[in-house]
Amino acid sequence: MLNVLLYHVPLFSFAAANLDLSSVTGDLTLATLLVALLTQIVLLLCLLALLSTRLLKPFCMLIAMGNAVAVYFVATYHVMHSDAYRDEYDIFSETFSNKR
Numbered sequence: 001m002l003n004v005l006l007y008h009v010p011l012f013s014f015a016a017a018n019l020d021l022s023s024v025t026g027d028l029t030l031a032t033l034l035v036a037l038l039t040q041i042v043l044l045l046c047l048l049a050l051l052s053t054r055l056l057k058p059f060c061m062l063i064a065m066g067n068a069v070a071v072y073f074v075a076t077y078h079v080m081h082s083d084a085y086r087d088e089y090d091i092f093s094e095t096f097s098n099k100r
Helices: 001-009 009-018 024-051 056-077 081-095
Strands: none
Touching: 009 081, 024 056, 056 081
């Protein structure tokens, strides 16, 4: 639970900003996001533990470092993944468009 609170704050704040939290559907969507993240983390770690318990600790350390880098970029540059893809598409379409 602490992992979700620390590393997924940007995701939950983005979801909360774009959802209608005054309705039940917005609350259920936010709760579903939490359950989906927790389920994904548990399944991934359980599958890795079934394969090799010796790889579990280094894998968790790599995931923690990757999450820290991702949170740094989101907090520093105020971008989400969808914003970055949209910006790259806009630059690409402006560069290669026939309108000049």
